[in-house]
Amino acid sequence: MEAALVWRVWRRLLREPAMREAVLGGRLDERAAALGLGPAEIEVARAYAEHPAGTEMFVHSYRFRMVSSFFNAVETVAPLTHRALLANDVDLRAIAVELLDRREWVDAGPFVYTFGGQILDHLAADGALGEIAGLRELIALERAAADVVITAAAGHPTARDKEPAAGQWRVRAPFGVHSCERDLSEWLRDSGTLGRSVPPAASRHYLIFLPAPEAERRIVAVPRRASDILRILGGGSGELPLLTAELARRGHPAAPGRDRAILDRFEALGLLAAPVGGS
Known part of the structure; x- marks a missing residue:
């Protein structure tokens, strides 16, 4: 047959x-x-x-x-x-x-x-x-998280094992950024509220990243300024020697101190590697 x-x-x-x-x-x-x-x-x-x-x-x-x-x-x-x-x-x-x-x-x-x-x-x-309040937004968030893992599995390179060049912040882990029109933070913090409470109708931004190939993906709520930086990271080579200038070009007033605090936070999470000798 x-x-x-x-x-x-x-x-x-x-x-x-x-x-x-x-x-x-x-x-x-x-x-x-x-x-x-x-x-x-x-x-x-x-x-x-x-x-x-x-x-x-x-x-x-x-x-x-x-x-x-x-x-x-x-x-x-x-x-x-x-x-x-x-x-x-x-x-x-x-x-x-x-x-x-x-x-x-x-x-x-x-x-x-x-x-x-x-x-x-x-x-x-x-x-x-x-009709379940917040569920559609949660589904979209976890769909974006799945894409991060799939991209990582495809072998897209990061600078995890490389030393950053002078004056450059480097991406060290696969990541994505997702925005939605409901604040899902309570659901992320407390699984007991998942699907039981109604998330507030407020814009919220999330960093999704894979700390290590063997680790589970992480989802972290971030402020709008941080999401702007993440989107610049996602659209470039992972090198940020002119980060503040790039933000200014896109219509954001320069705020070096605040930007540096955000970058330091990303470094603590394992997402970025700081420039050699600081910046």
Whole structure:
């Protein structure tokens, strides 16, 4: 049998209850036309029908494993969103089956963060979930965090193992900056409030970074000035010999003392390396 054809029939068995009932219930011949099965597909389906117990076991075990992989991805990539959903009694298993049906039950394999990002995109598009105050903003924040990890996994270089050149601040860890229209700080500080309280409607900015390849990503609330600096960092080479001038060019009044305090804070977090000999 042609492998691609077998694969397509198998996918239909995984995702279509009517197909499973016909094949495993001994009704293949009478239901084949209604299911749109051609002669070659009927041959494949009949081979599955000859072993209904084994086929059913593999269908259920595969679906169980894929739903488990959905939960693993959510808990790994978006632990805050996961807790907020549970706090609101959202039926995550139903959402898992809906998404996997759309994906035709394709296994993401080891790409947990890529799958987790796709799950977050699916959750963000769910209109009913948008009624939970702050959830859409939280989903977007953890989606941005997933992107930071995915970028780091792609091997984008940082200056973690390099000494900064004279007069240059250097980026030492993969990072991103995300802004939203609700202040999620309380949710980040206290998991007991996740999804239970209503985050204030106020603009807030967050630094997302990966302190080390083996570390969990961190999310830190930062002031607007710091987010401006982060965006300049993200758009350049990671070298900041003219940081104050760059900020001034973008319409921000120079504030060397405040900028230096922000840079020192980033250095303490492990995001930046200070210039050799200070600046």
